[in-house]
Amino acid sequence: MSDKRTMVDALNLALHEEMKRDDNAILLGEDVGVDGGIFRVSKGLIETFGEERIIDTPLAESGIVGTAIGMAMAGLRPIAEMQFSGFSYFAYHQIESHAARMRWRSRGRYHVPLVVRMPYGGGVRALEHHSESREVIYTHTPGLRTVIPSGPKNACQLLKAAIRDPDPVIFLEPKAVYRSVKEEVPEDLDPLPLDKAAHVREGDELTFVSYGAMLHRTLEAADRLQEEDGISCDVIDLLTLAPLDAATVVKSASQTGRVVVVTEAPQSYGPAAEIAARVAEDAFVKLEAPVGRVAGYDIHMPFFAREQSYLPSVDRITDTARYTLEF
Amino acid sequence: MPQIGMKPNDPVPVLSVLNQDGALDETLEPDLSEDTLHRMYRTMLEARLFDERLLNLQRQGKLGTFAPVRGQEAAQVGSISALEEDDWMVPSFRENAAALWRGTPMDGLFLFIAGYNEGLAIPDGKKDLPVAVPVASQLPHAVGLAYAEKFRKTDNVAMVYFGDGATSEGDFHEALNFAGVMEVPVVFVCQNNQWAISVPRKKQTASHSIAQKAHAYGIQGIQVDGNDVLAVHAATRDAVERARNEHKPTLIECVTYRMEVHTTADDPTVYRDDEDVEAWEERDPIKRMRDYLTGKDIWSDDQEEELRDTVKKQIEEAWKKTQKTIEGLDDPTVIFDHMFDEPTHLIKEQRARFEQDLQSGRDADE
Structure with a gap:
């Protein structure tokens, strides 16, 4: 059987493998459950991991990230999805004021192992607010890691690393690459480091x-x-x-x-x-x-x-x- | 007479147990031991005297800006005393009374107000969050903490504090909405102290009460006399039990008054009348509780005097300890600490340059 996958399938594989590996990993966001995410990145997860770990939340980005921060401080590993990066500005306040600062503010007593995933960038003929590249909002915020994969294989490996990282990671998914590139992405790949080009x-x-x-x-x-x-x-x-x-x-x-x-x-x-x-x-x-x-x-x-x-x-x-x- | 019931315009229950004239509704009086009552009273007094000392030190230029508690001691101590140690406490920035009940050392509070990050270090094992300054932004965290407890099948709950101004923020709405939908064990405690800096409660919302907002999220709401420590405690204990046993959230509105400045950077004479403040002096929560204890014959003038002396000494010792701690905090390179689990190569690089500057005698400007 060929392991050729798109980036969507590779991200889905990473989510399946990490959620299986760590019982504390939780996915939450709009339409991530029954619908499998509007790009199908979380397809099939709710069937495998149930509603307690794959949460269809109310439509509120600040609420999603703020709730995820609380979960993370209590020891869970939340993966929050923003449906498009253009809607993440509602949540930016939670990211800047709390996710990025909680370890620092509490002198290491709490930390926020949170991944905020979001599709970003142009090239797929989408609506206004669906195509921007605002990565510097996040790269300019101290206390965050900002990761952008370029292909299916590194997307899978970087997402695994982001989920395992003890600090908040902004994970920007170039949706123009979601289905345009296929490559070999075998199961059980190791994560990549989050500070290397x-x-x-x-x-x-x-x-x-x-x-x-x-x-x-x-x-x-x-x-x-x-x-x-x-x-x-x-x-x-x-x-x-x-x-x-x-x-x-x-x-x-x-x-x-x-x-x-x-x-x-x-x-x-x-x-x-x-x-x-x-x-x-x-x-x-x-x-x-x-x-x-x-x-x-x-x-x-x-x-x-x-x-x-x-x-x-x-x-x-x-x-x-x-x-x-x-x- | 004090009563629990519905007001004509108010779709939520209103609870009062011990009213401002000292009349007690014995049918609603919570069953609290003498020790607990004494501890509650002591914490309220600690918060009051600590506030006074903080103001005094701030006026001398020895401490920075802070938010006084005066007037809200019953709202905080009445509610926090309904929590167990394994429950989460999520403060805003005016919860010194609640923090003292939870065992936060006074010297830590002093250190924070003196401008040192170390003052917010929460002792290991304590399930208290550090102060959250952006209004209402801490509410969703309580929902997440409560979700984690439910997920792990513990019976722990989360309680979060905020003011009347916070109820205008989106995060208030989002947190109550998430809590209702996700059915998590969380208690929302609004200290409606009538003022968001200079803006009065009636300009925050056209709602008759804040408590009634709970109904829009399908959760229970109750309004209590926030200067009545027994009413606050009874309502919170009820809410905590409902959260613990049924995973049902509650919004409690404690109607109280901010007797002091918003923070020490604020001048309330610009926007409110002395008469209002004086009217609320009559409802002072500490005096009301002292009268209750005296009436029950479990408090005397001698005990009062002794307690005041003890607390004042405790405050002075904590301040001395703080000053000593500050002397030991002269290494500025700690500003680079705790950004990540492991510092990134960029932070290491910048820290090395900073250290090099220090070694060659380069200093920060005053």
């Missing part, structure tokens, strides 16, 4: 840094640069945005001297700005060109008919890379 392609002339759905466009651009220009690119998939694995990025930047960051978050104050600053601080003398940024614009995600105009395209990524290479 992955080196997904070796090259020596330019470093691409990306994550989530944009990693796939970045890889396409790298292919094109190889084919059309004979340029070999190093490609880094961040996986965990906070804490940022700056060392892996800086090491590659020091070898290639050229860096392009690709993200669908709005450009100003975004992840690319932090990465560019780290590269400038730690690899300045090795740089041959300014760090390039291919990001979303500082505008709202357009309604879906024009969302591709907002998102970084393979053309934009390739052009920025060529500018950086020719600088």
Whole structure:
């Protein structure tokens, strides 16, 4: 039997395995039970684990996360689902004021082993509030880890790690990748560390840094640069945005001297700005060109008919890379 | 006469046991031992005298901003005394009386108000949450704690404190709604002290009572005279038992009054009349309980005097201990502690830079 799975199926596998492994793990959110989640990530869980562990909650994001914080302080391992990241702002207050602070506030007496899962990002022709990339809201909040998988296998391994982590983890799922990529995801995979980037392609002339759905466009651009220009690119998939694995990025930047960051978050104050600053601080003398940024614009995600105009395209990524290479 | 019953405009029961004139409804009087009554009275007095000392030290510039309890001692001690040690206590930021009942050391409270995180360290084994400053945000936590107890099939409950202002927040609504739907053992204790800083109760809600809001969530609500420690205790004990045995939540509205400033950063003369405050002086919860104890012949002037002396000494000792503790808290690198189970590499990196600055004589500005 093939173990080829989509990201949705891989996340579902991780949930099944972790809930089986830890009787204290609880999933709660809107439509996560009988419906199996609107993207089917929690399909079949309620049949296996019952209504006490798979909870269809009232429609209230702050209530979901606030209740989950209480559960976590009492020793459970809640996994809270926000139906879309665009609705997570209702819960942001609970995340910032309590999930991120409870260990610190209580001097270690309490901690909050909570995962807040949320689909995020554009590219699936969804409604307003369903397509934004607001990861920096979370990466800029002390006391949180922010994780963004890029494919089925690392999604499965990172979700396992997030559930086992003793502190709050914001787990952003790039829904453009939910069903667009299939890969081998065998059962019983080990978790990945929550502070390490992955080196997904070796090259020596330019470093691409990306994550989530944009990693796939970045890889396409790298292919094109190889084919059309004979340029070999190093490609880094961040996986965990906070804490940022700056060392892996800086090491590659020091070898290639050229860096392009690709993200669908709005450009100003975004992840690319932090990465560019780290590269400038730690690899300045090795740089041959300014760090390039291919990001979303500082505008709202357009309604879906024009969302591709907002998102970084393979053309934009390739052009920025060529500018950086020719600088 | 004190009574339990329905008021014409009020769809919830209203409970009073010992009214402000000292009249006692013996049919509703909770059965409390002399020791328990003495302990309740002592905690109320501790909270009152501790408040006075805190204000005094704050005015001298030795402590930071804090929220006084004065006037709400019965609402807090009456309710918290219905909890067992294994139950959860979830405070807002004005629960020093309840905290003292739970055994929170005074020097810890002093240390917190002196601006040190260490003051909020909850002793191991105690099921109290640290102070929550954002209004109403602690209510959903109580629901989650209660869910965890029910999930583990214990008979423990969670009790959460908040004020009248909190009932306007979304988290109040969400928590009561979740509690009703999830059927968890939780008791919501609203100390309706009539003021959310400068905004009076009538501007928070057009509801006749706060207690009646319970009905919208399918849970029980009761309004009690919050300055009547016996009524608060009776109502809370009933609610705790219902939570423990039936997993049914309750909203208790304790009608009381904030006799002091909101916090020491506040000037109430801007927004309320002295006459109002004076009227509530007549309903002082401590005086009312003392009269009750005296009437039962289990309290004397000598005992009163002795207790006041003992508590004052206890407060001074705690303050001395706090000052000594503060002398030992001169290492600023602890600001990096307790962010995560294991500090991340970024926090380690920033901490190392901070330590390097300290070693080379770089200091924080005053």
